[in-house]
Amino acid sequence: MLTSPSALLSSGTTHMALETAAFAVGGLLYWRGGAANTVARADAMSRLGFVAGAAAGAAIGSRLLYVLQYWTALSAQPWPMWLGGKTIVGALLGGLIGVEVAKRALGWRDSTGNGFVTPLLVAMVIGRLGCQLSGVADQTYGIATTLPWAWNYGDGVPRHPTSLYEMVGLCLIAWIVRRPRFAHEPGDRFRVLMVTYLLMRLGLEFLKPPFGPAAAGTLAPSLWGPLAPIQWACLGGLLYYLPALRRWLKGRGAPGANPRSATA
Numbered sequence: 001m002l003t004s005p006s007a008l009l010s011s012g013t014t015h016m017a018l019e020t021a022a023f024a025v026g027g028l029l030y031w032r033g034g035a036a037n038t039v040a041r042a043d044a045m046s047r048l049g050f051v052a053g054a055a056a057g058a059a060i061g062s063r064l065l066y067v068l069q070y071w072t073a074l075s076a077q078p079w080p081m082w083l084g085g086k087t088i089v090g091a092l093l094g095g096l097i098g099v100e101v102a103k104r105a106l107g108w109r110d111s112t113g114n115g116f117v118t119p120l121l122v123a124m125v126i127g128r129l130g131c132q133l134s135g136v137a138d139q140t141y142g143i144a145t146t147l148p149w150a151w152n153y154g155d156g157v158p159r160h161p162t163s164l165y166e167m168v169g170l171c172l173i174a175w176i177v178r179r180p181r182f183a184h185e186p187g188d189r190f191r192v193l194m195v196t197y198l199l200m201r202l203g204l205e206f207l208k209p210p211f212g213p214a215a216a217g218t219l220a221p222s223l224w225g226p227l228a229p230i231q232w233a234c235l236g237g238l239l240y241y242l243p244a245l246r247r248w249l250k251g252r253g254a255p256g257a258n259p260r261s262a263t264a
Helices: 011-034 037-041 044-069 079-083 088-106 114-132 162-176 188-207 229-240 242-249
Strands: none
Touching: 011 114, 044 079, 044 088, 044 229, 088 114, 088 188, 088 229, 114 162, 114 188, 162 188, 188 229, 188 242, 229 242
């Protein structure tokens, strides 16, 4: 069983440092090279508008989904606790909405999604490394397992290293988004990123509480019917991208074939 180094390091400081690095590196990649295709031709104010919309939407979405995920436990806590957590799924979906609102406000009709792909992938890998090193306090730990690569997050229980699983999955997604099959329409690479990540998280959540006991002293996630709120959000996001999924599955991807290609 592998042991978390959080006993030797300040897990809060380590996580904060890596999270800050994720935002900084992601932002730099977007501004200097990640703003691909049509976004690269936008003026500086428009690009700032896209970033502002993404940031505002991500901030709201990440915290809103966190509250829904831990609703039962948070309902008995003072309200500042409601602002203490974030979720990547909520950030991605909220950021998507925020960018679309910004595009409407700026009168921008072209797709902007592909410019966010590389910055998001790099930022999420760095951020998940911080989650992996943060012990149970980060609440991204997996349920107990007897697998040889189980991870001790500091509570003495061998658990699925779900953040490591996600990092491996993100590397695989980085390979998938470069496949020519998914690059016919403007914004397709971003759509592939969203669809594959949402599918991955939908499955990975079964390896976390509430599908097993939460660590002692931590908030217990809520279960809404057969799924957790994050999983319902993943399904909602996949439903939004259903037209693109149908197009890929049918092998239709000629440039310009989709009249709604400007979305995302």
